[in-house]
Amino acid sequence: MNKSRNVKVNVEYLTRVEGHGNIVVNVKDGKLEDCRLDIIEPPRFFEGMLRGRSIFEAQHITSRICGICACGHSLASIQAGEDALGFVASEQTIRLRKLLLHQEILDSHILHIYLLAAPDLLGVKSFVPLIDTHNKVVRRALRMKKNCNNICDILVGRHVHPISAIVGGFTKLPKEKDLDTMLDILKSMQPDMDATIELLATLKFPDFQRPTEYVALVNDTDEYPLLSGEIGSTDGLKLNKKDYLKLTNEFMVPLSSAKHTKASRSSYMVGALARLNLNFNKLNLKAKKAADLLQFKPVCTNPYLNTVAQAIESVHCLEESITLIEHFKANGLKQEEAIVVGLNEKGTIPVRAGKGVGAVEVPRGILFHDYEIDKDGKIINANCIIPTGQNLGNVEDDMRKLVPEILDKSDEEITLMMEMLVRAYDPCISCSTHFLDVKFTNR
Amino acid sequence: MQYVILKKVNFDDFITALAAQEKVVGPVARGYDNFSFQEVKSGKEISIKYIPTILPPKKYFMPQREKLIEFDKSQNKFEAVLEYDKVVIFGIHTCDLAGIQCLNMVFSDKPKDINYLVRKNKLLIIGLECNVYCDQYASCKVVDNHLPNGGYDLFFTELPDSFIVHVNTLRGDELIEKTRLFNPAEKIHLDQLEEVRKKKREIFKDEVKIGHHELSKLFDRAYDSKVWEDLDKRCVACGNCTNVCPSCYCFDILDNMNFDFNTGDRSRGWDSCQNEPFAKVATGENFRKTRGARQRHRYFRKFKYPVERYSRYFCTGCGRCTRTCMAKISLKETINALVDEQK
Amino acid sequence: MSKPKVAFFDFACCEGCQLQMANFGEVLLDILNLVDIVTFREVMSEKSEIYDIAIIEGSITTAHDTERIKNIRAKAKVVIAYGSCATIGGINGMKNKFDLEEIKKYVYRDGAKQIETLPTRAVHQVVKVDYFINCCPVYPPEILKVLKCVIAGIPYAVPDYAVCVECKLNENVCMYDKGITCLGPVTKAGCNSWCINNGNICYGCRGMVTNPAKNGQLDILARHKIPLDWITNKLDMYNKPRELDEQK
Amino acid sequence: MKTLKLTDSEYLVKQGKIIRAKQMTKLEKFFEIALAGGESLDHEPGQFVMVSIPGVGEAPLSISSSPTKRGSFEIVARSVGKVTSALHKLDTGDTIGVRGPFGKGFPVQILEGNDLLVVAAGLGLVPLRSLINFVIDNRRDFGKVNILLGCKTPEDMLFGDEVESWRKRIDVNFDYTVDRCSDSDWKGNIGLITSLIPGVTIDPERTFAAVIGPPVMYKYVIIELLKKNIPERQILVSLERHMKCGIGKCGHCQIQNYYCCKDGPVFTYEQIKSKKEAL
Ligand SMILES: Cc1cc2nc3c(=O)[nH]c(=O)nc-3n(C[C@H](O)[C@H](O)[C@H](O)COP(=O)(O)OP(=O)(O)OC[C@H]3O[C@@H](n4cnc5c(N)ncnc54)[C@H](O)[C@@H]3O)c2cc1C
């Protein structure tokens, strides 16, 4: 190692991630003195604001935590709400929610792969120069994104802040011809998806390995668990979702005084890579083929390959969505299940005091919503634990291992490697500000 | 003039046969006692017993947004256009037929509105008689619209096991010929029709404290009434009453520029005198600033101004404005309040 | 005519409104034909301090952000408030219902000391705004409409009548007929009654009409036996910062 | 959906070319417009046209030039919104759309042989200029002519040179006033336009008054005119309303049973005095 090397990386307002974050790395005489990912997002106090609101508004409000994974927040919020109310959703509702979640993951992954991550791998600063050099690729990306969007429009009114998915079910259900439209859209996406995998196969990712604990939902069935399951990890952890706090138990990071979460080790990772490392065998055939093509094998310990894991999951989600819609087409949708809720003025859904937890695999990893409500269904306490918050410790641990390994590179290269590392996690920073214990640096 | 008969068992076939050739729309149930005119493929989708739809069939005569002009700036080109669909509208009640007649008058008044007049001729109108009063909100009898008064190609009246159909136009006749499902009406049917009408005269009551011919006089003295102050307090200016009214025709003209910044179009869209900015001018004056003044304007546009211009009431008695009002402002109650006040 | 330079900035928000740009699909490329996007942190690493049009997402909630928005205003010829957070304070405004110290402690416990926050304000409550694109998230057809006005240099007026108007034109069964309260009657139209079309109620994300009918609304609530605080609570969801205007 | 081309639509616009444009004040800009193919507009004083800019919209604007001026017509637009501000960006050589002329203007045949009292405040001068110049061009046909002008400050006075030429004419009585003035060269009065009326001598029986100004002004001016015993049907006003179609359909301009665009914009006081929404 280069003993005399001094490095100062100071990335303010990291770009091409959701939310505001800074990267700080300080190496003095070859010794790593400081290495942080700081969150500088203005705090928004969602958990505080939820108090006193009806549980039937929770989904609408918490969806606004994040515009990128709004459907994911909605689903976690609904799950927690229904858990607290003791409401059991119908089978049809669960299927539709799965369809929504698959589209959410697909949509978000496409955005990340093409618009946020790809520019680094192609040596440009954003997708804008690619409009000239890789016009077909940009068009494909925008088309795929739009397709996912169109499906969400049909399914829940819009992708950003879904409208019709609420506690109890859906306020509007797709009609026969909507199913046809969605199926057409999905099928038309298949060639684009193939091309996406082919493109990724040509890209070269940095080689960096650091085994860590990978956490995701697990279950005992053949289904790749996204909407339900127990909390599991590659270190053998198994927890009921209600005990999520045992997973996310916070601890102080000596250097930065920020609290992070940890399970069995100093940190853990959630997200597409973690999910594949735990549930690879449950992927559908096409996704496994894509994994072959991309030479991805679990357990993969290179965080940069989270982007590759996302691509494999995208294939999975696309194919599963098609299967789900074909199921609806074969079995019909019971329109009478559409519900009218509002603030539950009509008492459509029985209300009781209680506590409930939602645990859903959203694009960036496992997301927890936890509510306590009183007998009128008003929220007394709320807690939301966001994937990016859980990943922060792991990112910093990665950085700490990576920096010494690349000290022979130039400052610019180091900076880029750092940025790419953080981006690989596809962090959702404005989300994580709602995580209880993120440290905000002074500005 | 002639009457034909369609057996009820053949009704579904009739609509299916029509729909196979043309776009057919009819009243479809939307739940919560709401109906709307929608495209149908078979008679089963149609609710024969319906109360006035959310929007009246005016939406086919005067689309919510209708292109008037297409332009291309680079070519200095303006073209007047009409976009239309040929549609068979099944099931228009007598109140809504009257609404269409009102629109006809307005748009054929000079200068003529050619868009309206051409489009109107692309629509085939099949009326449907209400044998009973729709609900407590309807007031078709008050304005004498409870019995058919022309304005249709065909007119259906439901009899015990058939529909008796009045064929009013050549176009209507062609349609009857084409479907081959109709038989000439016999005396028994005409008797049954007479029976229906007789019953209607018994059950359809005025329901307001003033007769048909006195109504416009009532409004001669109503301008400064306290009733409008009451409405001012209650109205929320949601605009529902005018949007659902079959004889409201106010519109806005809107331009749209395409992203090439050369081509685009000018269209008209429904507007409402109840909306706050409707009568506001650039200097800031609003000539009907209060909600009460705007409500008064609406009533006067039904019962007074058109009487002066077109010699007819522009309220068709459909009851939609009352049914849909957020504040439950009732047309009949307002009229009665005016009557009481002037006693 | 050279292409106007556009910069996107985000303040307290969920970035969903920015994402709506990406959701245009290939239409985005048409937009990029007309403007040069020079700063857009969420999807671009390029940055520029020189721009004509600043598109602002998010509400102003810290002293630092107050300075930042003032700087942006000073540099930009045109400032567009983009989305509910920016135009009316939006969801972040719910915070204003609470004592700020209390809510800080509730969310950040021991960390509360490090947290700096001010009452949530809409952008126009801090600097002058030239165009408003309301909605949470922004409604794509309206974005296009406003962008065209901006490029043509003509004003855009947000419709100042109720969502009910559009709702009726869509022939939705009124929520009140279903026994459910809806903010449509007091909320500015322009979203084509997006939520009601999808079976939900209007939450008022476009902000209240300039002159809402207080008496009439109270009547309606009374008739439906709806407690007043249900509605005020609902209104607070997006419209709380409006009070800061009223105090002025 | 099928599309038909319509050749006789009332909404079809004529092409107008701006042959002269001039910024008059900060807010007002003047345009001289020639219709394509040398077509003449054939208007009466007091009528208006719908001016349109494709993609932006249409706005009703008064015709400011006299019908005696052939080959082109003139308008003045105050920049207040969409169409008017877009119009301000145009210049000589640009094209606009024109519909009209619309509405009832001043009944010049009836005015002939009678005395005239013109009262113009602010932008009201724009349509009244059409009447004034028409009368001046046909001076023989009219009796005594009084012109009273008012505006906020001397800088806001439109058509300054032309106004000066009227002032200097011996065949018209002229007076003007401003609300405020810091300019010592100002030759006119200071005060509201209503203050000028008592000073003019007229024969009420044969005088027709033509009044145009901002909505707030009418009430007070009319009081003064009535004090002069001018009969109600000889007081002519032009009303401004929101207008969209110009052909008496869209409903925006309705004043009780009148459509301002079709039955007006010029009304006699007699016609509208009982119409509560009019003034
Ligand atoms: C008969 C008549 C003659 C007129 N003559 C002139 C003239 O010579 N010069 C001149 O500068 N102005 C004149 N006006 C006023 C002019 O028409 C409006 O200022 C103009 O239409 C505003 O259009 P806009 O698109 O620029 O404004 P918008 O962006 O549409 O609106 C700005 C404001 O103007 C109001 N407004 C919108 N449309 C109209 C309308 N059609 N009429 C009145 N107010 C409206 C709106 O309520 C809003 O408050 C006249 C109006 C009428 C009715």
Ligand code: SF4
């Ligand atoms: S005023 Fe009311 S009752 Fe009369 S036609 Fe209109 S909507 Fe129907």
Ligand code: SF4
């Ligand atoms: S659903 Fe809401 S927006 Fe629609 S009409 Fe009813 S109150 Fe108005």
Ligand code: SF4
């Ligand atoms: S319906 Fe209401 S809440 Fe929904 S987008 Fe429109 S204004 Fe916003």
